[in-house]
Amino acid sequence: MFDELTGNSRAKAVLKRMLVADRLPGSMLFAGEEGIGKKLFALEIARALNCRTPKNQEGCGVCSSCVRIAKLNYPQRDDADEWTQIIWTDHADVGLVVAPKRVLRVEQMRQIEKEANFRPFEGKARVFLIDEADKLNDASANALLKVLEEPPRTSHLILITARPATLLPTILSRCQMIRFSPLTPNEIETHLIKNKLVDSKTARLRARAAGGSIGRALSGDLVTFTSQRKAMLKVLNALMLSEDRAQLLRSAEELNEAQYKDEFEERLDVLETLIRDAWMLSLGVETSQLVNEELSAELKGISQKIDPGRAANWILQIEDMREQLIVNINRKVTTDALFLVMAGDVPATKRPKIR
Ligand SMILES: [Zn+2]
Numbered sequence: 001m002f003d004e005l006t007g008n009s010r011a012k013a014v015l016k017r018m019l020v021a022d023r024l025p026g027s028m029l030f031a032g033e034e035g036i037g038k039k040l041f042a043l044e045i046a047r048a049l050n051c052r053t054p055k056n057q058e059g060c061g062v063c064s065s066c067v068r069i070a071k072l073n074y075p076q077r078d079d080a081d082e083w084t085q086i087i088w089t090d091h092a093d094v095g096l097v098v099a100p101k102r103v104l105r106v107e108q109m110r111q112i113e114k115e116a117n118f119r120p121f122e123g124k125a126r127v128f129l130i131d132e133a134d135k136l137n138d139a140s141a142n143a144l145l146k147v148l149e150e151p152p153r154t155s156h157l158i159l160i161t162a163r164p165a166t167l168l169p170t171i172l173s174r175c176q177m178i179r180f181s182p183l184t185p186n187e188i189e190t191h192l193i194k195n196k197l198v199d200s201k202t203a204r205l206r207a208r209a210a211g212g213s214i215g216r217a218l219s220g221d222l223v224t225f226t227s228q229r230k231a232m233l234k235v236l237n238a239l240m241l242s243e244d245r246a247q248l249l250r251s252a253e254e255l256n257e258a259q260y261k262d263e264f265e266e267r268l269d270v271l272e273t274l275i276r277d278a279w280m281l282s283l284g285v286e287t288s289q290l291v292n293e294e295l296s297a298e299l300k301g302i303s304q305k306i307d308p309g310r311a312a313n314w315i316l317q318i319e320d321m322r323e324q325l326i327v328n329i330n331r332k333v334t335t336d337a338l339f340l341v342m343a344g345d346v347p348a349t350k351r352p353k354i355r
Contacts, residue, residue: 001058005040006191006214007183008032014178015041019048019057025176026151029133031164032180035215039096041180042129042158043069046094049156050123065123069094086111086128092121096129104135109143116147116155126155133159134166141168148174182212185291192217208291211269225270228263231255232271233298236278239314239342240305248343252335264331265322272318278302279311314342 002012011030018024024045030038047059047066059066068090075082083100084107095115097108112128120126130136136144148171151157159175161167183191189207191214192198198206202222209225210217231254238247254260255267273291280290281303287296321338325331 001055001061002041002044004061005037005044007187008037008041008180011041011178011180015045016056016058019045022057024049024156026153026155027148027157027159027175029159029161029164029167029172029175029177030180031161031177033182033213034162035210035213035217036180036183037214038160038180039129039131041178042127042160043072043089043094045156045158046089046091046125046127049125049127050091050093050120065091072096084108086115091123093123093126094128096131098131099135102135103137104130104132104140106140106143109136109140109147112157113143113147116157117152120154124154128155128157130157130159133161133171134163136167136171138168141171145170145174183210183214184212185210188212188214188217205294208293211273224263228267228270229274229292229295232267232274233295235271235339236274236302239339240302245340245343248339249336252332252339255335256332268318268322272315274299275311275314278306279308282306282308282311317341 002016005012015024030042032038044059047061047069048054048057050065050069051059052063052065053060059069061067071090072087073089074087080100083098084105086095086097086108088095097104097112099105112130116126116128118126130144147157157175159167159171164172164177185207188210189203192203192207193200197203197218205222206217206220209220209222231251234247235251238244238251255264260267274295277290277292277295278299281287281296281299287293287300290296290299292299317338321334324334
């Protein structure tokens with residue numbers, strides 16, 4: 001049942017409507033960040049289509065079909081060959097493909113084409129999930145197009161991706177896109193506690209460190225998060241006391257140290273949440289609404305001095321830097337420049353183009 005899934009009430013409503021009207025598109029694209037439940041929603045569609053005792057066109061969750069569809073048999077070994085096969089659930093009509101390494105392969109799409117042409121073996125519909133659809137290359141995308149062009153009525157394809165913009169227009173145009181949004185800290189906290197994934201105290205902190213993703217709430221390392229937050233709070237403090245250029249440049253340097261290389265973007269995320277929180281506090285928002293609620297005392301101090309226009313600009317500048325990083329410019333130089341622009345040393349419009 002969709003109501004058992006966490007968050008994304010809009011996507012739920014859209015999918016339920018389609019199921020009730022018996023107008024589920026043959027090809028769909030589930031788009032939205034990692035770790036917010038897209039795959040679970042796709043499996044829920046497969047359940048709705050194959051349930052033996054459906055309720056309002058939704059899967060009951062307890063019949064043998066529903067139970068088996070929930071079980072994906074991922075290969076136990078790293079052996080690339082096994083990962084290039086369709087990964088079946090315990091139900092003979094529902095399976096998934098995922099990129100074995102960096103790309104989804106042509107042969108995986110050919111297998112889907114072949115399987116999609118069979119009538120359902122035991123249920124009413126065959127459902128294939130194509131996970132990480134952004135890893136299709138030109139060749140595998142073209143192989144997939146063949147299935148998307150004339151899918152048999154009893155087969156459904158659900159592409160899943162966090163980066164829909166990277167898909168070929170020919171693929172995008174043939175799939176009905178359903179957008180998924182990040183979950184709120186409260187939705188994540190409730191999910192963690194309801195499913196007994198962590199204890200209630202940790203749930204609160206994890207939910208707030210998760211940036212909208214249950215995946216990240218579970219995999220995230222709290223020690224790392226806490227130290228990232230401490231470092232970024234230093235940056236924010238240095239920005240507020242606008243004379244502390246030395247601290248800013250030290251922080252920029254630290255952000256670029258080799259040991260934090262993989263954490264670079266996470267740290268920028270954390271910095272953004274701190275800026276937003278201080279900004280929200282300055283607008284009179286309750287501390288319970290903050291991402292970094294535990295730091296509310298320190299953030300309150302900052303919020304008294306923060307200028308909303310400046311805070312908005314900082315966030316734009318960080319976003320701007322993320323864009324620049326995609327084209328692979330020098331990270332160190334850009335971080336220095338970012339912090340100095342944020343501190344107001346260099347007007348953003350006049351700063352030199354760094355390539
Ligand atoms: Zn069922």
